[in-house]
Amino acid sequence: MSAQTYYVPEQSRFPIFMAVSLFLLVMGASSTINNLDNPDSNSSYILYAGLACLFTTMFFWFRQVIKEHLAGLDSNQLKTSYVYGMAWFIFSEVMFFAAFFGALFYVRSFAVPWLSGEGENGVGISAIGLWEGFESSWPVMTTPDKGAEYALAEKSMAWPGWGHALEWLPLWNTIVLLSSSVTVHFAHIGLKNGDRKKFNRFLGITVGLALIFVGLQAAEYYEAYVHYGLTLNSGIYGSTFFMLTGFHGFHVMMGGFMLAVMLARSVFAGHFEDHDHFGFEAASWYWHFVDVVWVMLFLFVYIL
Amino acid sequence: MSAVIENHHDDHHHGPAKGLTRWLYTTNHKDIGTLYLWFSFAMFLIGGAMALVIRAELFQPGMQIVEPEFYNQMITLHGLIMIFGGVMPAFVGLANWLVPMMIGAPDMALPRMNNLSFWILPFAFFILLSSLFMEGGAPNFGWTFYAPLSTTYAPPSVTFFIFSVHIMGASSIMGAINVVVTIMNMRAPGVTLMKMPLFVWSWLITAYLLIAVMPVLAGAVTMMLMDIHFGTSFFNAAGGGDPVLFQHIFWFFGHPEVYIMILPAFGIVSHIIETFSRKQLFGYSSMVWAMLSIAILSFVVWAHHMFTVGLPLAAELFFMWATMLIAVPTGVKVFNWVATMFKGSLTFETPMLFAIAFVVLFTIGGLSGLMLAIVPADFQYHDTYFVVAHFHYVLVPGAIFSIMAAVYYWIPKWSGNMYDERLGKLHFWLSFIGVNVTFFPQHFIGLAGMPRRYPDYALQFADWNMVSSVGAFLFGVSQILFLFIVLKTVMGGKKATDQVWEGARGLEWTVASPAPYHTFTTPPKVD
Numbered sequence: 001m002s003a004q005t006y007y008v009p010e011q012s013r014f015p016i017f018m019a020v021s022l023f024l025l026v027m028g029a030s031s032t033i034n035n036l037d038n039p040d041s042n043s044s045y046i047l048y049a050g051l052a053c054l055f056t057t058m059f060f061w062f063r064q065v066i067k068e069h070l071a072g073l074d075s076n077q078l079k080t081s082y083v084y085g086m087a088w089f090i091f092s093e094v095m096f097f098a099a100f101f102g103a104l105f106y107v108r109s110f111a112v113p114w115l116s117g118e119g120e121n122g123v124g125i126s127a128i129g130l131w132e133g134f135e136s137s138w139p140v141m142t143t144p145d146k147g148a149e150y151a152l153a154e155k156s157m158a159w160p161g162w163g164h165a166l167e168w169l170p171l172w173n174t175i176v177l178l179s180s181s182v183t184v185h186f187a188h189i190g191l192k193n194g195d196r197k198k199f200n201r202f203l204g205i206t207v208g209l210a211l212i213f214v215g216l217q218a219a220e221y222y223e224a225y226v227h228y229g230l231t232l233n234s235g236i237y238g239s240t241f242f243m244l245t246g247f248h249g250f251h252v253m254m255g256g257f258m259l260a261v262m263l264a265r266s267v268f269a270g271h272f273e274d275h276d277h278f279g280f281e282a283a284s285w286y287w288h289f290v291d292v293v294w295v296m297l298f299l300f301v302y303i304l
Numbered sequence: 305m306s307a308v309i310e311n312h313h314d315d316h317h318h319g320p321a322k323g324l325t326r327w328l329y330t331t332n333h334k335d336i337g338t339l340y341l342w343f344s345f346a347m348f349l350i351g352g353a354m355a356l357v358i359r360a361e362l363f364q365p366g367m368q369i370v371e372p373e374f375y376n377q378m379i380t381l382h383g384l385i386m387i388f389g390g391v392m393p394a395f396v397g398l399a400n401w402l403v404p405m406m407i408g409a410p411d412m413a414l415p416r417m418n419n420l421s422f423w424i425l426p427f428a429f430f431i432l433l434s435s436l437f438m439e440g441g442a443p444n445f446g447w448t449f450y451a452p453l454s455t456t457y458a459p460p461s462v463t464f465f466i467f468s469v470h471i472m473g474a475s476s477i478m479g480a481i482n483v484v485v486t487i488m489n490m491r492a493p494g495v496t497l498m499k500m501p502l503f504v505w506s507w508l509i510t511a512y513l514l515i516a517v518m519p520v521l522a523g524a525v526t527m528m529l530m531d532i533h534f535g536t537s538f539f540n541a542a543g544g545g546d547p548v549l550f551q552h553i554f555w556f557f558g559h560p561e562v563y564i565m566i567l568p569a570f571g572i573v574s575h576i577i578e579t580f581s582r583k584q585l586f587g588y589s590s591m592v593w594a595m596l597s598i599a600i601l602s603f604v605v606w607a608h609h610m611f612t613v614g615l616p617l618a619a620e621l622f623f624m625w626a627t628m629l630i631a632v633p634t635g636v637k638v639f640n641w642v643a644t645m646f647k648g649s650l651t652f653e654t655p656m657l658f659a660i661a662f663v664v665l666f667t668i669g670g671l672s673g674l675m676l677a678i679v680p681a682d683f684q685y686h687d688t689y690f691v692v693a694h695f696h697y698v699l700v701p702g703a704i705f706s707i708m709a710a711v712y713y714w715i716p717k718w719s720g721n722m723y724d725e726r727l728g729k730l731h732f733w734l735s736f737i738g739v740n741v742t743f744f745p746q747h748f749i750g751l752a753g754m755p756r757r758y759p760d761y762a763l764q765f766a767d768w769n770m771v772s773s774v775g776a777f778l779f780g781v782s783q784i785l786f787l788f789i790v791l792k793t794v795m796g797g798k799k800a801t802d803q804v805w806e807g808a809r810g811l812e813w814t815v816a817s818p819a820p821y822h823t824f825t826t827p828p829k830v831d
Binding site for chain 1: 420
């Protein structure tokens with residue numbers, strides 16, 4: 001295909017299948033959630049059907065894109081479009097996390113102090129006798145209603161001090177995730193130098209570290225729920241803690257899955273060349289993004 | 305599959321596929337643009353019908369036609385449908401049709417994702433509308449869905465609403481990524497950034513805003529979902545959260561959203577005024593910089609929607625001044641449009657009538673916005689019909705007039721046929737009168753103190769409400785005429801020339817009318 005001709009793909013069934021899958025997924029999710037108290041409900045089958053359709057469609061859609069690429073149908077322009085598209089997608093993800101970080105900063109800087117009677121706004125709140133005796137602190141261990149509606153946690157996940165640093169899971173998680181960003185970079189260097197063995201080895205290590213991270217995160221949640229009584233229901237600290245780390249963990253799973261797919265493509269199908277491997281690069285960008293989010297989490301959710 | 309791949313080189317010599325699958329499987333930006341435009345028109349009629357339910361109820365004081373609960377569902381769905389189903393998809397449809405033609409690209413950058421962005425929408429709105437038939441009724445908390453009305457006191461259908469917003473947002477983000485990538489990567493050689501048509505510029509900025517704020521909306525509805533079903537306390541002070549936090553997050557999305565609905569209109573109107581003034585647009589680069597400034601400012605003005613919730617004084621002052629600052633770039637744009645018309649050889653075809661009405665009436669909406677930006681004044685105006693009048697002035701004779709202007713302006717290029725000028729002018733004058741009769745009196749009843757979102761009102765507001773309702777029905781019925789004109793044009797009529805309008809400039813006017821199914825298979829030459 002010469003540079004002077006544009007690429008226009010033929011018709012495709014994937015988009016409409018994907019739209020139907022999403023429809024099943026969200027209808028199933030909504031009715032499942034609305035029927036959580038109803039053991040006779042079958043809504044979750046719609047949810048599972050939606051998920052199955054979604055994954056199937058995505059599998060065949062990506063397979064098609066890879067086939068077209070290997071057949072040499074992608075113009076340089078289209079390759080650049082994929083690069084830009086991924087970059088803007090990551091930007092949208094940044095903004096998604098920004099909403100939750102914004103909520104965290106707002107409650108820590110404004111809402112919680114006001115509720116305890118601090119500042120111009122707090123004066124009004126205490127003047128009408130709302131939330132009497134509520135002390136502002138972070139993490140909020142005693143909620144303003146003193147646990148009337150919410151279940152109070154005994155312990156938070158915050159920095160335990162140097163004496164207990166080594167038993168503190170978030171520190172290990174940080175080490176694991178930061179290392180995985182380095183190993184994925186080594187894999188990239190290996191690939192660029194045409195060293196497939198190095199690429200496979202380091203990508204494999206990265207996927208392994210991703211699994212370890214998810215495992216540690218699960219252990220942390222288990223500890224929080226079972227030993228600390230820290231749950232989604234423990235007031236604003238639990239809310240922000242689980243939503244931020246939970247969405248991050250979900251993104252780690254997605255990123256780890258993407259990297260695992262790239263590993264499988266390299267090992268079993270011999271995909272990727274030293275000059276042509278944007279599929280892998282996109283996944284590694286995503287991985288670095290997930291890593292940066294973790295650094296922010298570590299600072300603002302755990303340490304400060 | 306591989307056979308399909310081998311065949312695909314010949315593909316762009318082919319016309320559209322036959323039958324329904326053309327629309328289901330299409331990757332063609334013109335087909336997808338058409339789908340978007342028809343979908344948005346359908347939503348415009350549904351949302352309009354809901355508006356007429358509201359105006360019928362408000363025709364007289366007292367409860368006449370609907371129950372208050374149903375009235376609340378109507379105001380909620382009217383807002384959501386008009387914004388997310390009417391205005392936004394219409395602009396995406398116009399972007400699909402026009403951006404590739406204007407920059408000399410063969411299609412959108414990511415054509416399959418383009419089709420996905422569209423096909424999510426019918427499902428999303430099916431879910432939203434089906435909530436009308438669910439137990440407890442449709443969402444009834446207003447389109448801004450403030451907590452705790454939308455959390456603690458919401459009907460069960462709120463879960464469906466949340467997920468419908470999620471997939472609408474996914475559709476918008478994908479559509480916006482597609483537009484940004486198309487504009488950044490697919491311009492024909494010679495189409496430099498500062499030579500891009502203003503509609504393309506306006507959409508580049510709009511798409512950036514969409515990618516930046518739709519995820520924030522997703523975050524807001526996710527927190528709602530968690531608060532309602534999974535015990536979190538983001539918006540509940542008893543657990544240390546804050547209902548006002550919802551408003552901050554919502555309006556951080558909501559204010560850029562307002563500009564998402566007006567920036568493409570700025571682009572459209574600039575093209576139309578230039579063409580029918582038969583002059584070069586006055587101040588092209590200042591137009592670009594004005595749009596960029598508006599977009600940047602849109603991120604630091606959100607709390608002007610919340611002056612009465614009890615913000616600290618410093619915040620009120622900051623958001624007041626930041627909001628007033630927006631009047632500067634907006635004023636630059638209005639000045640440039642007027643300066644373009646000054647000493648031009650003006651003719652008043654239908655698109656030009658809509659564009660001039662846009663400039664005048666949007667300015668009225670802008671000025672009432674300036675009044676609302678003033679904190680002490682806003683304490684009086686907040687949540688009255690003055691606010692309703694304000695945002696309907698910027699959205700109906702603003703956004704929607706610009707969409708209609710765009711349809712009249714470009715439909716000869718799309719269909720190959722000229723529309724009926726006499727009917728077009730009739731449609732314009734009916735709409736123009738209808739809009740003003742509907743919304744101008746709402747300034748008066750708002751200043752007199754009538755609150756918004758109530759199905760009943762005090763007797764002193766009766767006269768102007770009646771006038772407003774008459775205007776609403778006039779405006780509503782005249783849109784049937786619009787449908788008729790568009791159908792008539794699509795089916796036949798005087799053949800359009802390639803250039804269509806005497807003063808029209810730009811790549812889209814160099815191709816045949818109707819534009820061929822695949823416009824540019826090789827990059828056009830641009831000086």
